[in-house]
Amino acid sequence: MPRALGLNTDHFSDRLYGAIGATGTPGCVGLDPVYERLPGAVVNAKPEFGPTWAMLLFSRGVMEAVAGLIPAIKFQSACFERYGAMGLATLHQLVSVAKSMGFVVILDAKRGDIGVTAEHYAAASFDPTTEPEAGKGRVGGADALTVSGYLGMDTVEPFLKPRGDGLARGVFVLVRTSNPGSDEVQSLRLEDGRTVAQMMADHVAEIGHASRGLCGLSDVGAVVGATKSGEGAALRARMPDQYFLVPGYGAQGGTIEDIRPMMRRAGRGGSEGPMSPAAEAGVLVTASRSVIYAFEQDEAHWQAAVRSAAERFAGELRGLLE
Amino acid sequence: MPRALGLNTDHFSDRLYGAIGATGTPGCVGLDPVYERLPGAVVNAKPEFGPTWAMLLFSRGVMEAVAGLIPAIKFQSACFERYGAMGLATLHQLVSVAKSMGFVVILDAKRGDIGVTAEHYAAASFDPTTEPEAGKGRVGGADALTVSGYLGMDTVEPFLKPRGDGLARGVFVLVRTSNPGSDEVQSLRLEDGRTVAQMMADHVAEIGHASRGLCGLSDVGAVVGATKSGEGAALRARMPDQYFLVPGYGAQGGTIEDIRPMMRRAGRGGSEGPMSPAAEAGVLVTASRSVIYAFEQDEAHWQAAVRSAAERFAGELRGLLE
Numbered sequence: 187m188p189r190a191l192g193l194n195t196d197h198f199s200d201r202l203y204g205a206i207g208a209t210g211t212p213g214c215v216g217l218d219p220v221y222e223r224l225p226g227a228v229v230n231a232k233p234e235f236g237p238t239w240a241m242l243l244f245s246r247g248v249m250e251a252v253a254g255l256i257p258a259i260k261f262q263s264a265c266f267e268r269y270g271a272m273g274l275a276t277l278h279q280l281v282s283v284a285k286s287m288g289f290v291v292i293l294d295a296k297r298g299d300i301g302v303t304a305e306h307y308a309a310a311s312f313d314p315t316t317e318p319e320a321g322k323g324r325v326g327g328a329d330a331l332t333v334s335g336y337l338g339m340d341t342v343e344p345f346l347k348p349r350g351d352g353l354a355r356g357v358f359v360l361v362r363t364s365n366p367g368s369d370e371v372q373s374l375r376l377e378d379g380r381t382v383a384q385m386m387a388d389h390v391a392e393i394g395h396a397s398r399g400l401c402g403l404s405d406v407g408a409v410v411g412a413t414k415s416g417e418g419a420a421l422r423a424r425m426p427d428q429y430f431l432v433p434g435y436g437a438q439g440g441t442i443e444d445i446r447p448m449m450r451r452a453g454r455g456g457s458e459g460p461m462s463p464a465a466e467a468g469v470l471v472t473a474s475r476s477v478i479y480a481f482e483q484d485e486a487h488w489q490a491a492v493r494s495a496a497e498r499f500a501g502e503l504r505g506l507l508e
Numbered sequence: 509m510p511r512a513l514g515l516n517t518d519h520f521s522d523r524l525y526g527a528i529g530a531t532g533t534p535g536c537v538g539l540d541p542v543y544e545r546l547p548g549a550v551v552n553a554k555p556e557f558g559p560t561w562a563m564l565l566f567s568r569g570v571m572e573a574v575a576g577l578i579p580a581i582k583f584q585s586a587c588f589e590r591y592g593a594m595g596l597a598t599l600h601q602l603v604s605v606a607k608s609m610g611f612v613v614i615l616d617a618k619r620g621d622i623g624v625t626a627e628h629y630a631a632a633s634f635d636p637t638t639e640p641e642a643g644k645g646r647v648g649g650a651d652a653l654t655v656s657g658y659l660g661m662d663t664v665e666p667f668l669k670p671r672g673d674g675l676a677r678g679v680f681v682l683v684r685t686s687n688p689g690s691d692e693v694q695s696l697r698l699e700d701g702r703t704v705a706q707m708m709a710d711h712v713a714e715i716g717h718a719s720r721g722l723c724g725l726s727d728v729g730a731v732v733g734a735t736k737s738g739e740g741a742a743l744r745a746r747m748p749d750q751y752f753l754v755p756g757y758g759a760q761g762g763t764i765e766d767i768r769p770m771m772r773r774a775g776r777g778g779s780e781g782p783m784s785p786a787a788e789a790g791v792l793v794t795a796s797r798s799v800i801y802a803f804e805q806d807e808a809h810w811q812a813a814v815r816s817a818a819e820r821f822a823g824e825l826r827g828l829l830e
Contacts (some may be wrong), residue, residue: 262628264619264621264626265625267596267628267632268628268631270596270597270600270632270636271593271596271600272593274592274593278593296619296620296621296656297586297618298618298656300686303587306584306586306587306589307586307589309590310589310595314592334620334656335658335693336682336694337685337689337690337693338689338690338691338692338693341689360659363659365660365662367661367662368659368660369660370660370661370711371659371707371711374698374707375699376697376698376699377697377698377701382704385693386693
């Protein structure tokens with residue numbers, strides 16, 4: 187169990203640290219629901235309400251199945267956006283439900299634009315409103331957002347300002363992604379010897395320095411794919427205080443041994459601060475399809491199948507810490 | 509007037525070519541409406557309907573004011589997303605209105621994600637649906653989308669597949685942006701001597717080669733900010749067949765002389781193909797705040813003020829072609 191001394195929950199990083207510490211599991215379930223893959227029991231429950239209602243029911247069911255076991259949920263915005271306004275309303279409702287269930291919520295939307303536009307995206311992600319009266323009817327915004335840094339760090343900073351509720355949110359900047367084509371950009375070498383990904387990592391470490399929580403980790407994290415573990419240790423050396431959001435585990439082929447080199451060795455820890463080995467490791471590993479579609483052999487008991495898959499995933503992650 | 513021979517309107521590039529040719533103006537008005545800046549006559553028309561209704565009324569009014577003069581409209585997605593589901597519904601409605609008025613519509617959302625997620629974003633941008641029945645109630649998707657290439661070109665390709673209506677859409681890949689902080693990423697030099705922006709330009713030219721329309725330009729364009737004109741000629745040399753979407757004109761400080769080096773010198777032209785000097789130049793210059801907020805000295809006649817600003821803008825662009 188973690189000592190909860192010295193966390194400042196105004197910081198995203200401290201909220202994430204506390205949540206990982208409470209479960210002992212540095213993991214995240216990715217909700218990327220695709221209507222065509224949902225279990226029959228969900229699709230047939232109220233077919234007249236259409237795909238978004240089924241996605242709502244399914245996503246809520248997954249969260250119930252993994253609650254207490256997994257500290258964070260990552261929503262893939264695109265899966266909801268493709269259903270237009272109803273899709274976005276569904277996403278906002280689910281973010282609100284996830285928050286009320288105690289999950290740390292990451293919105294995976296990979297936004298990035300110049301200053302004033304970044305402020306609009308921050309408002310869209312962190313302060314969603316229902317209409318017609320702006321500012322009323324809040325349904326609860328995400329704790330963190332994935333962002334692109336190609337436009338430079340002045341486009342990331344607007345996301346770091348504390349919101350109206352006094353809480354700073356977090357970002358995970360795209361550094362090294364898990365898709366095959368990423369090498370042709372991110373692996374190229376600069377004239378100073380760094381790869382493009384390492385250059386991005388240095389920017390992330392620099393802008394993240396000022397927004398570290400009491401846990402020693404920063405509100406500015408990085409996306410580092412599990413399938414790129416050969417580069418994980420070098421990226422960790424450049425980003426000692428960053429949470430790594432690690433997609434690509436499970437269905438995309440990443441394994442637990444791919445995660446190990448990305449782990450943080452020297453946390454602040456010690457007697458003066460918080461200490462949870464799981465949270466101190468500085469990774470948040472995401473499993474999506476391997477958990478949420480685990481029911482495909484047993485549709486009748488889909489929530490139990492999802493729970494079992496989440497238990498396996500959590501067990502593997504705890505193995506990291508031994 | 510353009511000769512309209514030899515355009516294949518299944519291609520985005522040919523549709524854009526035709527629209528620029530018909531107006532003689534390689535320009536685009538950017539709709540980035542911010543509720544707090546809208547004219548009193550709009551805000552006070554139906555205050556009980558809230559911000560998104562005012563944005564709808566205003567945006568429609570801007571389009572009426574510039575119709576026939578400017579061939580394309582670029583919507584800033586973030587301005588609408590910040591109003592949640594109603595904001596997104598408003599955006600989709602406006603895209604539909606813009607299409608019915610004959611504009612080429614660009615959705616400026618700077619999306620970018622790995623393969624299957626990119627397909628969801630393509631559906632969200634190009635095939636919007638209203639609920640509850642997916643696939644029904646189409647309100648008309650955008651003709652093109654701005655995208656990030658940091659994740660590699662395999663994340664751009666899903667946007668290029670022709671949609672259900674048989675038409676290919678376009679993308680504008682972020683190459684060189686107009687914000688001050690962009691230099692710290694895009695200007696860095698690779699060990700082979702190219703800048704990061706030039707490397708991205710080469711990728712864009714390569715994947716764009718196969719999707720050229722009959723006009724000779726590609727469905728894969730590039731975003732190149734007007735404030736980076738010192739680099740414009742070198743980027744044009746690397747991307748001879750790309751439309752450059754050029755933001756930063758007007759309010760952000762870019763001038764007509766900044767655009768000139770980005771223009772395409774050698775179009776296909778000649779007797780066998782289409783020829784419009786305005787369309788052949790391969791630039792689509794965007795003005796946003798300098799046109800849509802031109803009413804601020806004269807709120808009572810806001811549409812006339814917007815029209816005058818658009819006429820000035822169009823006149824400046826025609827000066828490019830002399």
